[in-house]
Amino acid sequence: MLELIPEFPAFLLVFARVTSFFLMLPLFSYRTIPAQFKVGLGFFLSILMYFSMDVPVLQIDSNYYLLILKEVLTGILIGLVAFMILSAIQVAGGFIDFQMGFAIANVIDPQTGAQSPLMGQYFYIISLFFLLMVNGHHLILDGIYNSYQFIPLEQGWLPLGNAKIAEYVIRSFSTMFMIALQMSLPVVGSLFLVDVALGILARTFPQLNIFVVGIPVKIGVSFIILLVVMGTMMLAVSKLFETMLTTMRGLMSLFGGL
Known part of the structure; x- marks a missing residue:
């Protein structure tokens, strides 16, 4: 019955790509969002995308199943x-937690079910609010729509054996760690100076229990530094959003052979 509808094969490919995006995308992939909502949102977005772009007329044959796998x-x-x-x-929150002494107390992220550092989870929630405030989720959805310009529906397969793709992913992974280090450097650098001062204090006053005094001092200094540099960290987060969109666009270009 569905094969008699000429638009159904192409629409199914669009629906497969959109819903697969929602499996991994930040904010859309959380387990606290009902699966019915994800499928419904993907379905209606697929309808909007299908009728707003030129799609080829496809037939359901042996090659069509490879196209579905490619879209997923x-x-x-x-x-x-x-x-x-x-x-x-x-990752930046993990660096800060290690210096603050919070590394021994991870929390379970209810959104992903994985353990995450305390400060990392705090920064992540604030960053998601910031993403929603600047309409970054609209840019993510726009990236899904523009992906069909780089990777057309009729493209047979992804060039996963291309060495440029592996190099690009590794470079993006290293960029992620560099941005994390830049975000955590003000707090980590300040706590390093606090450790040096506590070490000098321990040598000057041997009777002082530096382990009892040091941890509250480091926690207090950390929160003060965070209050001072929070605006700068949000600038780094906005740069991170730009990097995320640029990386998605570059990877789509490589997948499309451009």
């Missing part, structure tokens, strides 16, 4: 790269 891989891989770039926020 496209959505998952590009969403995974976007999630990987945005994970720099939690």
